Amino acid sequence: MTQDESATPEAGTTAGAGTTPDAGPSAAAPGPVAVVGGGVMGATLVGAVLAGGLAPGDVRVAERSAARVAELVAAHGVQGTADNVAAVTDAAVVLLAVKPDVVAPVLDEIAPHLAPGALVVSVAAGVPLAAYESRLPAGTPVVRVMPNTPALIGRGASAIAAGTAAGERHLALAERLLAATGLVVRVAEKDLDAVTAISGSGPAYAFYVIDAMAEAGVLLGLPRDLATRLAVATVEGSAALVRESGDHPVVLRERVSSPGGTTVAAVRQLDVHGVRAGVLAAAEAARDRSRALGAAYGA
Ligand SMILES: NC(=O)C1=CN([C@@H]2O[C@H](COP(=O)(O)OP(=O)(O)OC[C@H]3O[C@@H](n4cnc5c(N)ncnc54)[C@H](OP(=O)(O)O)[C@@H]3O)[C@@H](O)[C@H]2O)C=CC1
Numbered sequence: 001m002t003q004d005e006s007a008t009p010e011a012g013t014t015a016g017a018g019t020t021p022d023a024g025p026s027a028a029a030p031g032p033v034a035v036v037g038g039g040v041m042g043a044t045l046v047g048a049v050l051a052g053g054l055a056p057g058d059v060r061v062a063e064r065s066a067a068r069v070a071e072l073v074a075a076h077g078v079q080g081t082a083d084n085v086a087a088v089t090d091a092a093v094v095l096l097a098v099k100p101d102v103v104a105p106v107l108d109e110i111a112p113h114l115a116p117g118a119l120v121v122s123v124a125a126g127v128p129l130a131a132y133e134s135r136l137p138a139g140t141p142v143v144r145v146m147p148n149t150p151a152l153i154g155r156g157a158s159a160i161a162a163g164t165a166a167g168e169r170h171l172a173l174a175e176r177l178l179a180a181t182g183l184v185v186r187v188a189e190k191d192l193d194a195v196t197a198i199s200g201s202g203p204a205y206a207f208y209v210i211d212a213m214a215e216a217g218v219l220l221g222l223p224r225d226l227a228t229r230l231a232v233a234t235v236e237g238s239a240a241l242v243r244e245s246g247d248h249p250v251v252l253r254e255r256v257s258s259p260g261g262t263t264v265a266a267v268r269q270l271d272v273h274g275v276r277a278g279v280l281a282a283a284e285a286a287r288d289r290s291r292a293l294g295a296a297y298g299a
């Protein structure tokens, strides 16, 4: 597979992949990385591994839409193909970025073609590690990741969980590949549904709030562009203040709230309209949806 979709000579030079059960990629020199699924998250992962130092010639993206393949190849200079098998053959790491319902057919397609010791990393919501392990050759190391879209600009939050055959070096490699996406934390797999509800889907909640604040500014007579800039800077600055001060958000909220002033009047309305309860219910719904996606795989 070259940039216009045929097999590449470099594909056979997988660093670290070998023939013993212990063989496999190392964090220091991962070797070729194949990203299967070139949508929102696949493209983000391609950008991240390049930003993390991988050479474009060592990165392949497989995507069934030829137009999308061409777009990704043009944008990143990586290799592209519509053939998942060509992409994963001899790859040291396979990053799966397809929708949860497509994971099973893609695994069945690529399983016979994985290099010995290749690490499989998947961002699919809900799909349990056991579902990968039951479809891949015995002993295949698998790492699940729940990233989020701010990864695109290196400000993401990702959580990773290891499968039964994934050890420290596989987690370290996953961390290295994700390093350019922002924060990466390790969690137990049982916590990934909750992580999905908070940081995976969370950017949508933040965008929702930003949009509502901007809309409120327009309601109050501000030009939309100005209202949006003020809302974005306020949310961005508030998040940074929580992180940099180390203070609890409630303490910081109290500091904004002058006695008898504007803020306490506003926050009262947030309570009256159930915004806090709405956030909790939204997170529960996302957690439940993640569980349902997993239930389709017998989790
Ligand atoms: N978006 C997000 O914020 C996050 C997404 N995720 C996870 O990432 C995964 C992908 O989501 P997202 O990027 O949003 O979805 P997209 O629909 O943007 O991307 C999925 C891509 O996979 C392609 N695809 C479909 N079938 C195949 C196949 N058989 N072989 C190769 N490629 C295929 C699709 O092509 P086509 O369009 O032609 O069907 C599409 O381009 C999901 O599992 C999701 O749970 C995780 C965290 C955050």
Ligand SMILES: O=C(O)[C@@H]1CCC=N1
Pocket: 125, 196, 200, 201
């Ligand atoms: O909405 C979704 O299902 C994916 C997973 C987390 C964010 N987006």
